[in-house]
Amino acid sequence: MENCIFCKIANGEIPSATLYEDDDFRVILDLGPASKGHSLILPKSHAANIYELPDELAAKAMVLAKKIAGTLTDGLHCDGLNIIQNNGEVAGQTVFHFHMHLIPRYAGQKVGLTWTPGTLSEEDKQEILGLFA
Ligand code: AMP
Ligand code: ZN
Secondary structure, eight states, X not given: OTTOHHHHHHTTSSOOOEEEEOSSEEEEEOSSOSSTTOEEEEESSOOSSTTTSOHXXXXXXXXXXXXXXXXXXXXXXXXXXXXXXXXXXXGTOOXXXXXXXXXXXXXXXXXXXXXXXXXXXXXXXXXXXXXXX
């Protein structure tokens, strides 16, 4: 995909701080980290978002996330870790090449990932359950 910065990074055309690489993925440090160790899992083939990501890569991405999360947690002694994946501008996506954020969390250090809980209405519940019936 021409002019996709994450395609270029994932395929090594643009240098990055690479933590891990295999045939399908590159894992890099985020240039604007939310916390120490904030990393991004990038597939080497272009998919704009989760809707476009092939099932096989989706499955591999989660296994890889587990591996990287373990190494970050053991090495940085973080107290927890968020895995975030944004799809669409309205959801906060700014680079339109699928990626997963791994964000180590440290006790006492605030990272703004929270939302205000709403209430689940009966109408919404029935509508959504109906999608999967
Ligand atoms: P998102 O908002 O989910 O699309 O996340 C995009 C992420 O990519 C942000 O956390 C940026 O800090 C990060 N980012 C953008 N450009 C680069 C780059 N060249 N190298 C590393 N991280 C980047
Ligand atoms: Zn791309």
